[in-house]
Amino acid sequence: MLWPLSIIALLLILVIIRVRDNILAAISLTFLGVTVAGAVWLLSPEFSAAFILITLVYIVAALTLVVVAAASLSENSRTVEMRPAALASLAALPLLLMPGVEQRVVDARVDPLLILLSAVLLLFSFIVAVRLSHD
């Protein structure tokens, strides 16, 4: 059931790699976020709240990236070399040998303490971001 979404995610990642425009890549990232959110919803329909959450997260993230990319349109040809990071991702391949997910009990309740902690984390990161970008 998840195979079509896996193929869509693979195609979107290939689009991000192939396309030369940063803004188009950021928009493809939004579609990839919606794909992952749909996969979460397909995996367990009790998590339909998470669909809205993840979709909103990635729409906001990609819009911010579009704004930043549009603000810095002076492209130069200096490449950022990060090929060792790609080789490190091959360390994830042995995960395929792990046994599959068994029938599990779905817990669709959120710990109320988590809301307070998330609010503090978000407030802190917003304060750091504002200090970082306005000094």
Next chain:
Amino acid sequence: MTELVFLVILLAGGMAIVAVANSLIRVIIGAEVAIMAGIWGPALSGDLSLLAAAAVTGVAETVLMVATVYRLAKEGHV
């Protein structure tokens, strides 16, 4: 099995985007794709609290990365 294939596609795809990046925006996009793998992992565990924590952490680090790249762009490093 398909769940793990999806996880590995997101992880390896994100790192591949980082590997062929020619600007810092692409590095951030690759990191976001890898963070989607970090959201997909808690979804497999079947616990909405873990999923919410992963999504909130994703928001926080996105805010910090975008602020950093904005600062770098203002100083002419992007």
